[in-house]
Amino acid sequence: xxxxxRSLPSISQLATELEAVxxxxxxxxxxxxxxxxxxxxxxxxxxxxxxxxxxSVPEGGWLADATALARKLALEHPRSVVNATGVVLHTNLxxxxxxxxxxxxxxxxxxxYSDLELDLETGLRGxxxxxxxxxxxxxxxxxxxxxxxxxAAAVMLGLDTLARGREVIVSRGELVEIGGSFRVxxxxxxxxxxxxxxxxxxxxxARDYERAIGPETALLLKVHRSNFSQTGFVKDVSxxxxxxxxxxxxxPVMEDLGSGTLIDLVPRGFPVDSYVPSxxxxxxxxxxxxxxxLLGGPQAGILLGKKEVMERVRENPLARAxxxxxxxxxxxxxxxxxxxxxxxxxxxxxxxxxxxxxEVLEERxxxxxxxxxxxxxxxxxxxxxxxxxxxxxxxxxxxxxxxxFVVALRGGASTAFRAARTAALLRDAGTPVLARVRDDAVSFxxxxxxxxxxxxxxxxxxAAVSEHPAASRTPAVSEHVDGGAPR
Ligand SMILES: *Cc1c(COP(=O)(O)O)cnc(C)c1O
Numbered sequence: 001x002x003x004x005x006r007s008l009p010s011i012s013q014l015a016t017e018l019e020a021v022x023x024x025x026x027x028x029x030x031x032x033x034x035x036x037x038x039x040x041x042x043x044x045x046x047x048x049x050x051x052x053x054x055x056s057v058p059e060g061g062w063l064a065d066a067t068a069l070a071r072k073l074a075l076e077h078p079r080s081v082v083n084a085t086g087v088v089l090h091t092n093l094x095x096x097x098x099x100x101x102x103x104x105x106x107x108x109x110x111x112x113y114s115d116l117e118l119d120l121e122t123g124l125r126g127x128x129x130x131x132x133x134x135x136x137x138x139x140x141x142x143x144x145x146x147x148x149x150x151x152a153a154a155v156m157l158g159l160d161t162l163a164r165g166r167e168v169i170v171s172r173g174e175l176v177e178i179g180g181s182f183r184v185x186x187x188x189x190x191x192x193x194x195x196x197x198x199x200x201x202x203x204x205x206a207r208d209y210e211r212a213i214g215p216e217t218a219l220l221l222k223v224h225r226s227n228f229s230q231t232g233f234v235k236d237v238s239x240x241x242x243x244x245x246x247x248x249x250x251x252p253v254m255e256d257l258g259s260g261t262l263i264d265l266v267p268r269g270f271p272v273d274s275y276v277p278s279x280x281x282x283x284x285x286x287x288x289x290x291x292x293x294l295l296g297g298p299q300a301g302i303l304l305g306k307k308e309v310m311e312r313v314r315e316n317p318l319a320r321a322x323x324x325x326x327x328x329x330x331x332x333x334x335x336x337x338x339x340x341x342x343x344x345x346x347x348x349x350x351x352x353x354x355x356x357x358x359e360v361l362e363e364r365x366x367x368x369x370x371x372x373x374x375x376x377x378x379x380x381x382x383x384x385x386x387x388x389x390x391x392x393x394x395x396x397x398x399x400x401x402x403x404x405f406v407v408a409l410r411g412g413a414s415t416a417f418r419a420a421r422t423a424a425l426l427r428d429a430g431t432p433v434l435a436r437v438r439d440d441a442v443s444f445x446x447x448x449x450x451x452x453x454x455x456x457x458x459x460x461x462x463a464a465v466s467e468h469p470a471a472s473r474t475p476a477v478s479e480h481v482d483g484g485a486p487r
Contacts, residue, residue: 004049004055004057005046007061014037014063018070021067025067037066045057080431081093082431082453082460084434084443084444085436085448086390086436086447087391088448089392089393090434095293098296098297098298098331099335101338102331102334105330106331110327116128116326116329128329129146129314129324132329139276139277139340143306144304145302146304148301148303148323149322149324150290150292151290151291154301154303155288155301156191156318157318157319158288158303158313159188159193161313162286163191163219164193165192166217167194167196167219168193169196169209169212169217170221170222171199171222173202175223179227193218193219196212198211202230203233213245218251218252220253221256222237222256226258227398228398243282252309254284254287255286255287256288259274259289259394260290260294262276268355272294272397285305286309291332294396296335297331298331300332301324353448354402358403358405361405361446362446364451365446369407372461375458380412381412382410382411382412383408384410385406385407388445390447406444406446409444410440422442423437426442433460
């Protein structure tokens, strides 16, 4: 048997072939793709020869694989996608989309010179964070405020400022892992503080904290259980009570709130205690939360609390390493102005999506269903408008689901519809569409879909359906499933 590796082109031969591909490929990506494809093909063929198996030489050679790889390598990242999952704060999709005005503010400060750290009145050095601090104080009732890179950084900064080298007391029920690599015990270790665990997984009492307090104690810490909830035989100590203990024993209290809000969502039917002004009013020394969770702004870590504590935070050398960049600062400032001017609910996408009433979503779903029915042709697929439920995501409101409406796409009686396959085709669209797959339906949730996303969804579905293998004679129908308990 001839050595199949003889049929392999050299890297430079394949790269030359790639130069002729239309539309043209980015030169660096073509070279890199040629290198990777030839190297891996040689490895595979060598293994196959050693194992005595049939060598896998692609029919038309390696050009097609190399072209696909080169295109993939040169793609922009991250790219815009359509979020039809219904999850408003989807971590994998970049969490909160910021308002257009905030994005424009970020663009301007990035493209132009600005008075970022200049006082235009005196012509002298000005404060990078002054305006932000004033606005956050006005909105929260805190004496002072500061913003850094993200909430994980805010937790580090708070712990380092208040307790470096000393002991911090935390309930065992709050030693959470938020996802990625944010685990409270690990962050505490990195922040150079000693963790003192009190209570049990399900129950922690005031006396547990009191007994653990000793000469080395520097701080009492409360952590929001962002991504799970406990029910049953449970007890924890409220922030108010913890602040009371701190006051009697002369110790500061810090809360990692995770997701904080500047409008009270409880009267709007959300089971949360994440309203920042009510946390501040307990007299807590420091509260921190994310800018891009329920707040609906850019990635940022917001710290607020007592003036003296915030001054120490600002002067901490770590603050420089963890500081907020000017684009995020400008976007956050825009978002805070929207809250101050009473424009937040109208202009912040996260709030608009969270507060949209199901009736509005149902009407929107009818319009999307009608638009989709037109593209299904004789594929035999069906669309229907259905009530459903969706989590909020982003470590906010664990265990809570919002009522919503979806447009579900399903196979007809005579079609071999595979929801996962269709979802994959939708992700491959020019503007990828992320839908939900459940019960062998592909669902588009109107909670996160705006009217101006419809054209992209229709286009992506049209393309996916045209690749659908089993077209049948049944004409496409749009039906409405109403009433009934949401699943
Ligand atoms: C989300 C979260 C964090 C991390 O915040 P980032 O802004 O993602 O850095 C920390 N603590 C809690 C309780 C959280 O919910």
